[in-house]
Structures are given as C-alpha cells and as structure tokens.
Amino acid sequence: MRRRRFRPLHLAGWLFADMLLVLALVALGDRGDPQAAKAVPSPGPSPSATATETGKPRPKGPRSVSREPVTLTVDADYGDRAGLEKKLRAATKRYAGRQAAIVLTFGRHPDPGGGQAYARRVNSTLTRARPDMFEKTTRRDFWKGGAAGHASVEIYFYTY
Numbered sequence: 001m002r003r004r005r006f007r008p009l010h011l012a013g014w015l016f017a018d019m020l021l022v023l024a025l026v027a028l029g030d031r032g033d034p035q036a037a038k039a040v041p042s043p044g045p046s047p048s049a050t051a052t053e054t055g056k057p058r059p060k061g062p063r064s065v066s067r068e069p070v071t072l073t074v075d076a077d078y079g080d081r082a083g084l085e086k087k088l089r090a091a092t093k094r095y096a097g098r099q100a101a102i103v104l105t106f107g108r109h110p111d112p113g114g115g116q117a118y119a120r121r122v123n124s125t126l127t128r129a130r131p132d133m134f135e136k137t138t139r140r141d142f143w144k145g146g147a148a149g150h151a152s153v154e155i156y157f158y159t160y
Helices: 008-030 034-039 081-091 112-129
Strands: 070-075 100-108 138-144 150-159
Touching (some): 070 081, 081 112, 112 138, 112 150
Antiparallel strands (some): 070 150, 100 150
16 A cells, blocks of 8 residues: 655645745734724824814814714694794704714604605605704604604714
C-alpha cells in the first residue's frame, strides 16, 4: 500500500483567508470612535465662531434617526383642512426647529379606505403646517379601526 505524503500546498488557500481575516480585524480595530473624538475639546476657535447664521451651534457627530417616536393625536373633520392645519401646528409647536425623518399616520375610520384617505389628508397637511419640519420627510398612511375624524401621528425625528 502506498502512503500519501503531506503536501502543504493545499493549505495555502486557508492560510491566505486567515491572514485576510486578521488584516480586516486590525483595520476595523484601528478606526477611532467618532463619538469619543468629539468629547475631547480641541484648541480652536471659540464657540461663537462655529455658530451658524441664526446663532445656534452646529450639530456635531453623525446624523441618525431617533428610535423612539413622538406620538401626536389630531381630531378634525375630513373636509376642514384649515382646522386640521391649525391643530397640527399647535400639536407640533414644542418640536419646532427639529426635522422629521419618518412619519407614520394612522387614520381612524370604520372602513380601511376611509381611514387611509384621512391619514393621507393629515400627511399632506403636515407640510403646510410646518414646512421646515416636514419638507423632505418619508410619510406612510395607515388605517386603524375606530370612529372617523381622528388620527394618530408617529414622528421619528433626526438626531445628532
């Protein structure tokens, strides 16, 4: 019986893959944490020099979307667009200056089509109520069973 010899050539591929994995881990571990980097004050211009034209400081760090929504409720007749706009403006007043990323609106109505139409009406009125807050926002219309003329609005704001 002939005995097989050990040939290390077939292990070269595994060795290459392992070395590539080690290099990838070293490269990932070498990257600094952007959140920790902003915590250390660096010598530079005063905060007033980095302020925007409106006097507010510029946000630092990466932009993301909040995990927790802000939930608002709105009650208005379907045809009363001016009243709906006024109620939306009042409900979002305390969040002025923030920008919404995603809005999920649940329109209540006994019929799914009517509830979704009411949610669509509320979403289209958001831009008229607060154009700076809802200008480039992703919006979705949903139906929730119940009495007509009521909507629950979940707003996911951008964070820094």
